[in-house]
Amino acid sequence: MMRERWPLLLILACYLLVGILYAAQVPDWQAPDEPAHYNYVRQLASGRLPIITDGDYDQAYLETITDARFAPEYSIVEIEYEDWQPPLYYLLLTPVFLLTNGSLFALRFTSVLLGVGIILLAYQIARLLLPEAKWVAWSTAVFVAFIPQHVAMLASVNNDSLSELLIALLLYLTLRWVTREGIRKLDDDRRWLIGLGVVLGLGFLTKATVYLMAPVLGVVILWQFWGNWQRLFQAGVLLFAPAFMLGAIWWVRNVAVYGGLDVLGTAAHNAVVVGQPRTAEWVNLYGLDGTIQRFFQTTFNSFWGQFGWMAVPMRAEVYWLLLGLCGAAVLGLLLYRFTTNQVPVQFRSKLPVLILWLVFLLTLAIHVGYNVTFVQHQGRYLFPALIPISLGFSLGLGTWLLLVEKPFRRERPLLVNLLPLAIGTAFILLDLFALFRFILPSLRL
Structure with missing residues (x-):
């Protein structure tokens, strides 16, 4: 058992x-x-639950302070x-803030x-779906762990880390539930559904990106119980009632504070962030073609x-090398169906594939939809779907290696088992190169 786990421990x-x-750096x-x-x-540590108000966002000051590389004379x-x-991530960090006197490094850590x-769950999801292909699980974990932008975001104070963790947990639990063996019993379904509902509710208290899992779970229970309307109704209540009760804690508070039906606080946020670049302005400035080109290029670059x-x-x-890697992975994924006999896949039905695709497509739709109004071409907004993306990359690249080794008819292909090591080494070197060659020379005072 330890022999099988040491690659994950090394990752x-x-x-x-x-x-x-x-x-630290x-x-x-x-x-x-x-x-x-x-x-x-900081506000939670002082005993106050924050409320967004006029003056919390100053575009001109942000441009000044970022241009000055956050020099000490500028206050943050x-x-x-x-x-x-929502407060859950920040509540988690508040004891750390108090114990370390507000240490930024401690919060980042x-x-x-x-x-x-997140990495552990990525590994477990790949192992669950392809239990005989350990290299897929290791490669998936490697991609999640070492994409430079992902490392940079996880090493910062940002609620993306907890929201990604909860999305990964929901994805893992959902896939475990729909692929479990044995006779499905009502009591067993109840435990799974209530557990999923609680995790979803915690996501509602963390960040709006977790909301994408609500329609995914809705599709899953429709798939599982379609035709048995009583069970379908029960499943919906068991899943969404605990999620709603947890989310309502925040939604009711927002309505009381901001008024109207601003349950998420987005209207209050949009009223405050005056001066943030808007897509309509960019279309007037660069034209529709120029804006779309900038969207794709910046999203791709900032994903990596x-x-x-x-x-x-x-x-x-x-970026050109990474684009080539993407092309190879996509083409390999298209060829994957011709090599499934070499990569044992334990999907019980098409539902696990549908779940992965839904998470990816909904994440992409949210990213595109937000950019219809605001200019936010940040590839990190695709990270909620990083596990399906990484799994696809692993299968796509591995398919080419399986094709190369196919004529040798090895019982245990060599090249594909070296894929996690090769990709991991390359990305760790890229992480270090990015830090010491790009980030520190450009951002240090």
Whole structure:
């Protein structure tokens, strides 16, 4: 058993080393929205639940302070435009803030630890779906652990880390439930559904991105109980009642504070963030074609690594290599159905594949939809679907290696089992190169 786990332990150990290095070395506040997230925790530590108000967002001041690389003479105290966010992530960090006297590194390190859970769940999901292909699980964990932008985000103060962890947990539990063996019993279904509802409710208290899992779970129970309307109704109540009760804690509070039907606080947020670039302005400035081109290019670049406040890209050659990697993975995934006899797949039905696709497509739709109004071409908004993306990358790249080895008829193919090591080594080197070649020279005072 230990022999099978040591590659995962090695991945986690390397991730912690790289993550801690980023948390310690990246200059203070040089991660998207980090001062605003930090100030949310600071307000909780002082005994006040934040409320977003006029003055929490100042576009001109943000441009000034980021251009000045957050020099000490500029205060970050008034940067509080994340005050509309649900509180769970910040409540988790508040004891750390109090115990360490507000240490930014300690808060960053807590987020790094949350990343360990995401990597573990990515590994477990791949093992669940392809139990005989250990290389897929290791490769999936490697992609999740070492994409440079993902490392940079997990090593910052940002509620993305907890929201990703809860999405990964929901994805794992859902797949476990729909692929479990044995006779399905009503009591067993109840436990799974209530558990999923509680985790979904915690997601409602963490970040709006977790909401994408609500329609995914709705589709799952429709698939599982279609035709048995009584069971379908019961399943809906068991799943969504605990989620609704937890979410209502936040929704009722928002209605009481912001008024109207602003249950998420988005209307209050949009009224405060005046000056944030809007897509209509960019269409007038660059034209529709130019805006779309910028959307795709910036989303791709910043998915892999565009650091600081989107001001520090990597070299063009790096992105071209990564684009080639993407092309190879996509083509390999298309060829995958011809090599399924070499990669034992234990899908019980088409439902697990549908779940993975739904998570990816809904995440993509949210990213595109948000950019219809605001200019937010940040690839990190695709990270809620990072596990399905990484699983697809692993299968796609591995398919090419299986095709190369097919004529040798090996019982245990060699190249595909070396894929996690090769990809892991390459991405760790890229992480270090990005930190010391791009981030620190560009962002240090």
